[in-house]
Amino acid sequence: MHDFGIMGMTLPHYDTDRCVSCGACVKACTRKSVSALETLNYKVVRDAKKCIGCGECVLNCPTGAWARSHEKYFRLTLFGRTGKKNPRLGEDFIKWADEDSITKIICNTYDYVKNYIDPSAPGGKEHIGYIVDRTGFEEFKRWALKEVHLPAKAEISTPIYWKGISY
Ligand code: SF4
Ligand code: SF4
Numbered sequence: 001m002h003d004f005g006i007m008g009m010t011l012p013h014y015d016t017d018r019c020v021s022c023g024a025c026v027k028a029c030t031r032k033s034v035s036a037l038e039t040l041n042y043k044v045v046r047d048a049k050k051c052i053g054c055g056e057c058v059l060n061c062p063t064g065a066w067a068r069s070h071e072k073y074f075r076l077t078l079f080g081r082t083g084k085k086n087p088r089l090g091e092d093f094i095k096w097a098d099e100d101s102i103t104k105i106i107c108n109t110y111d112y113v114k115n116y117i118d119p120s121a122p123g124g125k126e127h128i129g130y131i132v133d134r135t136g137f138e139e140f141k142r143w144a145l146k147e148v149h150l151p152a153k154a155e156i157s158t159p160i161y162w163k164g165i166s167y
Contacts, residue, residue: 003128004109005077005090006102009053011069011153016043018065028060053096073153074102079129079162088129091160096153104148112143129162 021042029037036050037057044065046057053073058066073096080090094101109128116135118126132140137160150156 001080001082001087002077002090003079003081004106005075005080007075007077009073009075009096010055010058011053011071011073011096012046012051012055012057012066013069014044014046015065015067018063019043020063020065022062024060024062025057025066028056032056071151072099073097073151074099076102076105078160079132081127081129087165088162091162092157093160094150094157095155096151098151098154101148101150101154105144108144108146108148109140112140115143 021039021044023039025044026037026039029035033054033056034050034052036047036052037044038047039045052075055068058068074094075092076094076097077090078093079088081088094105097105113128113131116131116139118131118134137158141158
């Protein structure tokens with residue numbers, strides 16, 4: 001429900017030689033995460049499309065067959081909000097982003113707000129989610145990604161649709 005939700009991600013590396021096929025990682029990923037692992041021929045296979053880089057497999061492997069990547073990645077969700085009238089959950093914008101890109105996107109967002117905020121809004125304040133509703137997400141994206149150099153692995157979700165709940 002935050003404007004910006006920034007979550008750390010890791011790219012888990014699998015060492016077949018260390019794996020004893022106990023199934024603990026598959027169980028952990030299924031119970032605590034997104035079911036991205038399965039056992040095939042006594043070895044573990046990761047579905048890269050499903051994996052959210054949470055690291056539960058690493059934490060739950062008793063033999064160290066899973067290891068975190070040296071690179072640190074981040075997932076950025078956008079424009080959730082609380083409120084009695086129209087709360088909504090943030091939606092994924094970028095997965096597998098690097099720290100510099102996240103920092104730059106935040107700085108760019110300040111520029112976007114400065115440019116588009118409605119000065120006649122009550123108290124001179126307008127929640128960014130409403131500004132984006134007004135300008136359209138594509139315009140926000142154009143500002144947010146200015147001079148941002150994402151790693152090749154990064155995935156951008158677009159368009160984003162926030163369902164929200166109106167009371
Ligand atoms: S990092 Fe998380 S989602 Fe990815 S395989 Fe491991 S437990 Fe599953
Ligand atoms: S928890 Fe470790 S040892 Fe057990 S199946 Fe998974 S990778 Fe192999």
